[in-house]
Amino acid sequence: MSSATLYRLSGIALLIGGGITALGTLVQMFLTEDIVSPLWIPVAACLFIGTLLMQIGFPAVYVRQMKRAGTFGLLGFILLFCGLAQFGIGFRFFDLVILPWFGKSADLNPPLTFILYSLSATVLLFVGTLLFGIAQLRAGVLSKGPIILLLIGLVLNRIGGHIPHLQDVGGMLLSLSFVWFGLALLSVLRSDVEPEPVPVSPETNVHA
Numbered sequence: 001m002s003s004a005t006l007y008r009l010s011g012i013a014l015l016i017g018g019g020i021t022a023l024g025t026l027v028q029m030f031l032t033e034d035i036v037s038p039l040w041i042p043v044a045a046c047l048f049i050g051t052l053l054m055q056i057g058f059p060a061v062y063v064r065q066m067k068r069a070g071t072f073g074l075l076g077f078i079l080l081f082c083g084l085a086q087f088g089i090g091f092r093f094f095d096l097v098i099l100p101w102f103g104k105s106a107d108l109n110p111p112l113t114f115i116l117y118s119l120s121a122t123v124l125l126f127v128g129t130l131l132f133g134i135a136q137l138r139a140g141v142l143s144k145g146p147i148i149l150l151l152i153g154l155v156l157n158r159i160g161g162h163i164p165h166l167q168d169v170g171g172m173l174l175s176l177s178f179v180w181f182g183l184a185l186l187s188v189l190r191s192d193v194e195p196e197p198v199p200v201s202p203e204t205n206v207h208a
Helices: 003-031 040-107 112-139 145-162 166-193
Strands: none
Touching (some): 003 040, 003 166, 040 112, 040 166, 145 166
């Protein structure tokens, strides 16, 4: 399989995964606030699958610009990737498997281990996003828009726990940033394969 095909598949995975996750977050925000709702598990499953697709496609974003990303790019990618796995897949799995099991009792105060888990994921995400964003701006390969949207989404998601729906809005923006990453990746690929116009040499001799 060629590298262009892998990039294209990764871009598609980011588009689909980010879109599913953003839509699932919207549905969960308005229709499935009750953990025992029959819609909770299907929506949580969509969110888990969408986040997994985002995680699968994201390494291509780094690989596409790693020659120019430098040390900041590598360190930022590692931290951001680990934070996404811990925050995204970990919490999505929790929503899918653990919360329905506890049901209404899930409203109890979380243990210290859960608080530390959430805090460490937040630190990884913020530090990784900042370092990766700096490297992406320096590399100049992909648009800076997705990384800015990702950072805004993270801030709103992390500070919005006590403000109605703000946390979900931040999660939607975070997911949409990966849709943007996918579009940027596919756009760069298209520009790479566009054939350059072949110059036509003027005729040296004109015959009547």
